[in-house]
Amino acid sequence: MKSKKLKIKWPNKHITFAYEGDDWFQNASKAGINIPTGCLTGSCGACEIDVNGETIRPCITCVEYKNSLQLNVDFTCDPFWEENH
Numbered sequence: 315m316k317s318k319k320l321k322i323k324w325p326n327k328h329i330t331f332a333y334e335g336d337d338w339f340q341n342a343s344k345a346g347i348n349i350p351t352g353c354l355t356g357s358c359g360a361c362e363i364d365v366n367g368e369t370i371r372p373c374i375t376c377v378e379y380k381n382s383l384q385l386n387v388d389f390t391c392d393p394f395w396e397e398n399h
């Protein structure tokens with residue numbers, strides 16, 4: 315079965331389209347956003363973003379359907395983002 319095509323709305327108002335299982339970092343890059351990284355193993359939290367209100371770690375999570383074909387991405391309220399954005 316073909317995976318769902320999802321519309322991703324980024325904090326900078328850019329829109330990208332992705333399929334379930336796609337990489338978050340590649341999509342962020344298409345939207346002109348650089349998600350910071352640290353460990354790349356899911357333990358440091360540097361890469362955290364909010365997707366439809368749920369905080370995820372894109373280094374260990376693929377794009378996935380969240381009860382909506384549109385995913386709204388926000389930066390988490392993290393001191394790192396407040397300093398750098």
Ligand code: FES
Pocket residue numbers: 350351352353354355356357358359360361362371372373374
């Ligand atoms: S880079 Fe450390 S949790 Fe994602």
